[in-house]
Amino acid sequence: MxxxxxxxxxxxxxxxxxxxxxxxxxxxxxxxxxxxxxxxxxxxxxxxxxxxxxxxxxxxxxxxxxxxxxxxxxxxxxxxxxxxxxxxxxxxxxxxxxxxxxxxQVSMSFFDRLYSEGVVRENGNIVKCFDEYHNDILIADELRKVLLLEDSDHYDLYSHTDREEFIFCVFKHLCLGGALCQYEDDLGPYLETTKALYKDLVSxxxxxxxxxxxxxxxxxxxxxxxxxxxxxxxxxxxxxxxxxxxxxxxxxxxxxxxxxxxxxxxxx
Incomplete structure (x- = not known):
């Protein structure tokens, strides 16, 4: 037409x-x-x-x-x-x-709440947990639980609206990775990569x-x-x-x- x-x-x-x-x-x-x-x-x-x-x-x-x-x-x-x-x-x-x-969101302070008890320690180390799978994705730490499991203890750190934010989507995708992902022990690399990619994409x-x-x-x-x-x-x-x-x-x-x-x- x-x-x-x-x-x-x-x-x-x-x-x-x-x-x-x-x-x-x-x-x-x-x-x-x-x-x-x-x-x-x-x-x-x-x-x-x-x-x-x-x-x-x-x-x-x-x-x-x-x-x-x-x-x-x-x-x-x-x-x-x-x-x-x-x-x-x-x-x-x-x-x-x-x-x-x-x-x-225009600030990485959006992720500060992850440094609460039980998800990421003050030094940036991500707290580990027993392995389980969700849609072929290995969940081996509390961060992935926050990202994927609605019944996890810390899921409510981010509201439904927070999770709709593009910066959260980018961060989540990077944290979950591909099929053979070797996960980070520290939050830093995920935050740095999220910030760089987000800055490239958003005006x-x-x-x-x-x-x-x-x-x-x-x-x-x-x-x-x-x-x-x-x-x-x-x-x-x-x-x-x-x-x-x-x-x-x-x-x-x-x-x-x-x-x-x-x-x-x-x-x-």
Whole structure:
């Protein structure tokens, strides 16, 4: 359906892939080593695209359908195949499921409450617990219990609204890692990596009057479906198969944070 002859219709968005856009967090040597340890290196990526019109929140669904089906996105948007090779979407997307993700946190003090008794000690050491599994994810410490188990003693450290925050989502994904994840004993690496990645993805602006820093990005967690069903971020759903679209309405940029759950790939 084209709106070319109908002035009442909103024009379609035009997208451009921005391969030159760099995301320092994923190029940082220390972070790359951590991602390898967490079984996420080679399975996580960030891409950038630009778009040509103002983004309005109420047009979210039209924007997302236009995004996934635009030729330049469709042929450049990366995903991992079942065999573990990077490929591109290259399919006609028929439906997009999107969830608005809160994005208001501008300080890492959001995680200070983890240093309460029983989760993380004052020196940063994560308190261990007996091993159990949740959706193929090993739970071997109190931090993962807080992240995954609603009946854990400390689950209520973070409210439902807190857990909807993008910074919490990023932190949780990094803590849970991939299929062969070697977990950290210390909270520090998780916090440092969360901060670096979050800073790369989220855009802020200072209010000229109050001097407060406000986030201007809008974040969506997305799943796309083609004629065969779920096709993106993966054909099977898992807590650690995820794709977030982070929209900067001023620059008219879309950043895509993508990860596919699995083992590490030792390739260049």
């Amino acid at each position: 084209s709106g070319s002859g109908d002035q009442s219709m909103e024009p379609r968005y035009i997208f451009h892939h921005l391969p030159q856009k760099s995301f320092p967090a994923l190029e940082n040597r220390d972070i790359r080593e951590r991602l390898l340890k967490w079984s996420m290196d080679g399975r996580i990526t960030v891409q950038a695209f630009s778009f040509d019109q103002n983004f309005k929140g109420y047009q979210r669904d039209d924007f997302l359908m236009a995004f996934f089906n635009h030729p330049e996105v469709n042929s450049n948007l990366k995903l991992l195949s079942a065999s573990g090779e990077w490929t591109t979407l290259d399919t006609n997307v028929r439906k997009v499921e999107a969830k608005n993700v809160l994005c208001t 802020v602006q200072k209010d000229p009057e109050t001097k407060e820093i406000n986030i201007i990005s809008t974040v969506f967690k997305v799943c796309a479906y083609d004629a065969n069903g779920l096709c993106y971020p993966s054909s099977n759903s898992h807590e650690q198969n995820f794709a977030y679209l982070i929209v900067n309405p001023l620059k008219r940029h879309v950043y895509v944070l993508y990860h596919s759950f699995g083992g590490a790939f030792f390739c260049n």
